[in-house]
Amino acid sequence: MSAPELQLRFDASRFTPMTVQVNGLALAVRAYEGLPTVTRPVEPAYQVLNLYIPEAYFQGGAVGRYTAQTAPIFLPNAVGGYLPARPGTPAGRSGPPPGAASAPGGPPTGGPPGAGPGGNGPSTIAQALAHGYVVASPGVRGRTLRATDGTWTGKAPAALVDLKAAVRWLHFNAGRLPGGRADRIVSNGTSAGGALSALLGASGGSMARQAELQAAVQAELQALGAAPAPDPIFAVSAYCPITHLAHADEAYEWQFQGVHDYRRIDITMLDHAVQRREVPGTLSPAQQALSAELAAAFPAHVNGLGLKDEAGRPLTLAADGSGPLRDAVVAQVLASAQRALATGQSLAGRTWLTVEGGRVTGLDWEAYRRALGRLKVTPAFDDVALGSGENQLFGDARTDKRHFTAWALARSTVPGATAADAATVDRMDAVVQLLRSDAGSVPAPHWRIRHGTQDKDTALAVPVLLAAAARHRGLSVDLALSWDRPHSGDYDLPELFDWIDRTVAAAR
Ligand code: DHB
Numbered sequence: 001m002s003a004p005e006l007q008l009r010f011d012a013s014r015f016t017p018m019t020v021q022v023n024g025l026a027l028a029v030r031a032y033e034g035l036p037t038v039t040r041p042v043e044p045a046y047q048v049l050n051l052y053i054p055e056a057y058f059q060g061g062a063v064g065r066y067t068a069q070t071a072p073i074f075l076p077n078a079v080g081g082y083l084p085a086r087p088g089t090p091a092g093r094s095g096p097p098p099g100a101a102s103a104p105g106g107p108p109t110g111g112p113p114g115a116g117p118g119g120n121g122p123s124t125i126a127q128a129l130a131h132g133y134v135v136a137s138p139g140v141r142g143r144t145l146r147a148t149d150g151t152w153t154g155k156a157p158a159a160l161v162d163l164k165a166a167v168r169w170l171h172f173n174a175g176r177l178p179g180g181r182a183d184r185i186v187s188n189g190t191s192a193g194g195a196l197s198a199l200l201g202a203s204g205g206s207m208a209r210q211a212e213l214q215a216a217v218q219a220e221l222q223a224l225g226a227a228p229a230p231d232p233i234f235a236v237s238a239y240c241p242i243t244h245l246a247h248a249d250e251a252y253e254w255q256f257q258g259v260h261d262y263r264r265i266d267i268t269m270l271d272h273a274v275q276r277r278e279v280p281g282t283l284s285p286a287q288q289a290l291s292a293e294l295a296a297a298f299p300a301h302v303n304g305l306g307l308k309d310e311a312g313r314p315l316t317l318a319a320d321g322s323g324p325l326r327d328a329v330v331a332q333v334l335a336s337a338q339r340a341l342a343t344g345q346s347l348a349g350r351t352w353l354t355v356e357g358g359r360v361t362g363l364d365w366e367a368y369r370r371a372l373g374r375l376k377v378t379p380a381f382d383d384v385a386l387g388s389g390e391n392q393l394f395g396d397a398r399t400d401k402r403h404f405t406a407w408a409l410a411r412s413t414v415p416g417a418t419a420a421d422a423a424t425v426d427r428m429d430a431v432v433q434l435l436r437s438d439a440g441s442v443p444a445p446h447w448r449i450r451h452g453t454q455d456k457d458t459a460l461a462v463p464v465l466l467a468a469a470a471r472h473r474g475l476s477v478d479l480a481l482s483w484d485r486p487h488s489g490d491y492d493l494p495e496l497f498d499w500i501d502r503t504v505a506a507a508r
Contacts, residue, residue, distance in 0.1 A: 004039040008227045010051075010173040017055070020090045022122045022130035027063070028055035029090070029129055030178075037138065037165040039225030042153045043084075046139040047224070049166050050087040052125065053134050057179030064132035065501065068179035072504050073170060074133040074186050075233070076124055077140055077163060079193035080271030082393040084142030084154055090126040090135075124188070124490045131497050134180030138166035140196070143392040151397045156420065157217055157427045163187075163200050164217065165226040172227030184507075185233040186500050187444070190489025191272040191457065192389075194241035195430060198466060201236030201444030202433035217427060235446035235503055237496055239489030240272070240455050244431040244462050245390055246405050249379040250298035251459035254321050255369055257295035260288060262374040267389040270457075272487050283378060290411070291378040295321060297407075302461075305435065307468040315468055328468075329460045330363050332481045336453050337363075340483035375456040382408035386417060393428070394420035434469035443470070446503045447477045448496065452485025476503075 001009070015030040032051040041047035057068035066072075078085040078092070125135050140162045141154035167185060174182035189197035203217075244251070263278035283291065299317035302325055307315045309328050317323040337353055337360040347353055347360070352371055354362030381390045386401040394404040403409040403419040426432045434443060447470045451463040460481070467479035478499060485491060 004225050005172075005228065007036065007039050008169060008172060008225075010035070010176045012176065012178045018052070018090065020052075020122075020126045020129055022126045025130055027126075027130050029053065030055060030058065031090075033087070033089070035169070037162070037169040037226065038221075041224060042147065043141050043145055046084055046086065046141050046145070046154075047162055047165065048087055048139050049169060050089060050137045050139075051135070052090060052129055052137075053177075053179040054129060054132070057134070062132070063130070066132035069181075071132055071134045071180050072184035072186050072234070072500060073180040073182065074125075074128040074135050074188065074500075075166070075170075076128070076135070076137055076188040077193045077196055078137070079140050079142065079159060079189060079196055080191055080273050081267075081269075081389050082143045082159065082192040083271055083389075084145050085140045085193070087139040088123070088125050088137040090123055090129060092123045092125060124493060127493050128497070133186075133497075133500075134177070136166065136170055136180075136185075138163055143389065143395070152395055152400060153397075155395045155397070156393050156424055157220070159192075159196050160199050160203070160428065161217055161220045161224070161226075163196055164203075164231045165221060165224065167200065167204075167231040167233060168221070168227040168229045171229035171231065183234060184504055186235040186237060187233050188237040188239075188490075188496070189241075190239040191242050191487060192270070194238035194489065195243035195428075197236050198238045198241050198243055198430035198447075198449075199428065199433060200231075201233055201447065202430045202441070202470075203427075204232035204442045204444060205230055216423065230442075232442040233444045234507070235448070235500065236444045237448045237500075238450075238463075238466070239491075240451045240457065240487055241430065241449065241463060241466060242458050243466060244429055245381055246425050246429060247298070247301050248381045248458055248462060249405065249408070250294045250301055251461045251465075252376060252380040253291045253294035253378060254298040254317075254461065255459040256374045256456075257291050257321075259370055259374045262377055264377055265375060267387065267392070270389045272457075272489065278375075281377070283374075287378040290384070294379060294407075298461075299323070302465070305431075305465070305469075307465065307472055309468065310471070315465075325461060325464065326365065328464050330365055332460070332464065332479070333368065333453055334360050334363050336481040336483045339480075345483065372454065372456050379408060380458075384408055384411045384413050386412070386414045394425065396420070431465055431469045434466075434473045434475075443473055443475055445475055445507075447475055447479075448499050449477065449479045450482050450485075450489070450492070452483075452487065453481045454484055454486045455488075457487045 018029045018031040020027045035049045054063045078088045141158040145154035187197040260283045269276045315325045352364045352367035382405045391401040409419040
């Protein structure tokens with residue numbers, strides 16, 4: 001082993017004992033924090049991994065249904081808003097408190113989505129440990145990071161590179177891990193973190209093909225000194241993934257065109273875990289014109305993807321925005337409402353639903369999207385004034401903000417504005433990566449995608465297209481819309497863990 005590789009070798013003897021409190025249970029854990037995942041980091045505070053292993057696994061014991069030999073490795077990223085994220089800890093933030101759903105059509109109630117530190121309940125990491133998982137929590141660079149020499153260090157695809165470096169570290173050290181299966185890595189994330197979780201699953205590579213694969217990501221991993229190991233993962237959990245960014249503007253206007261009033265958030269509040277302040281306003285006539293243009297472009301884009309629904313019918317759209325993809329979105333909302341009804345929740349006030357004899361039989365799409373309301377102004381993602389978080393994501397070492405669609409570049413109001421190259425944009429798009437089946441990547445075989453019915457950070461078509469792309473690739477997909485959830489994640493951890501347990505058990 002070369003000297004740099006020796007630096008990445010896991011040393012199980014260097015741990016901090018920790019007691020994790022979860023629902024009255026005190027779980028002893030060995031904490032390995034701040035493990036470097038690359039030998040030449042550009043942001044040493046972020047390019048590290050926190051690894052937590054239940055003490056029982058060192059004593060031949062079990063936690064829940066797992067032992068050292070059988071425990072999956074849960075890999076939650078803490079990314080929100082494509083901002084930098086330190087590796088999470090058991091004391092860190094948790095999902096929203098149970099029942100923290102939004103009022104019909106209104107802003108979320110019951111605390112900030114994703115309840116930050118001080119939010120009630122044990123953290124996702126603590127709950128995962130108590131369930132018997134080994135937890136590996138990676139740090140991730142983000143769009144606002146800047147070196148002392150002024151260069152930007154966290155622009156796309158840095159976040160994906162860092163997640164891949166963490167996965168490579170786990171595979172490289174698989175034989176040295178005192179607990180946890182590197183062939184059962186389950187990635188988890190919300191929003192931008194959900195998109196990155198999906199991307200990790202869409203672009204997992206074997207060593208053999210990596211030279212041709214994802215050339216720039218590969219080159220950056222090599223330059224940083226990532227572990228010489230492949231980066232496939234077993235399963236993806238993604239909450240409200242903000243992906244398919246180059247077409248998310250069209251999708252957003254497909255859903256909201258004609259809804260001119262908005263409650264806008266600042267880009268510093270994109271992070272799903274941050275308390276948001278919404279500023280009301282109305283689209284200008286110029287924005288309304290852009291909205292119509294974008295909405296009109298979405299059907300052609302969708303029809304070109306060649307995706308199908310679960311029954312094998314083409315997921316297309318007619319020029320007016322109606323058609324099978326919209327029907328698939330509506331069917332998901334109906335199914336979500338039906339599950340809510342079946343568990344005793346009231347659907348009172350949801351005038352856009354038809355409920356007959358205990359069954360949810362119809363949804364008025366027009367009324368639903370108006371009740372939901374617009375959160376973002378047009379264009380929602382590639383802002384013509386370069387004002388979005390995504391514009392900042394697609395900067396480069398020398399440029400803070402760039403466009404990432406030819407459409408917005410052509411309409412840019414910023415003198416001298418430039419655009420990211422198409423390869424970088426594609427590299428950050430989980431739908432595109434899944435559809436590149438010729439790329440020789442090894443996608444995660446198991447996918448769980450959840451998106452709230454009250455989420456208006458991106459169009460509901462996005463998770464539906466992501467699921468269809470994974471299915472198209474032959475992967476198994478569990479997609480559902482979560483009733484009344486606003487933009488948030490980790491709100492149904494018992495169900496997520498149950499899905500992981502069943503998926504792992506079936507693969508044994
Ligand atoms: C997030 C939210 C957004 O609306 C967005 O455009 C990007 C990221 C987030 O919560 O991570």
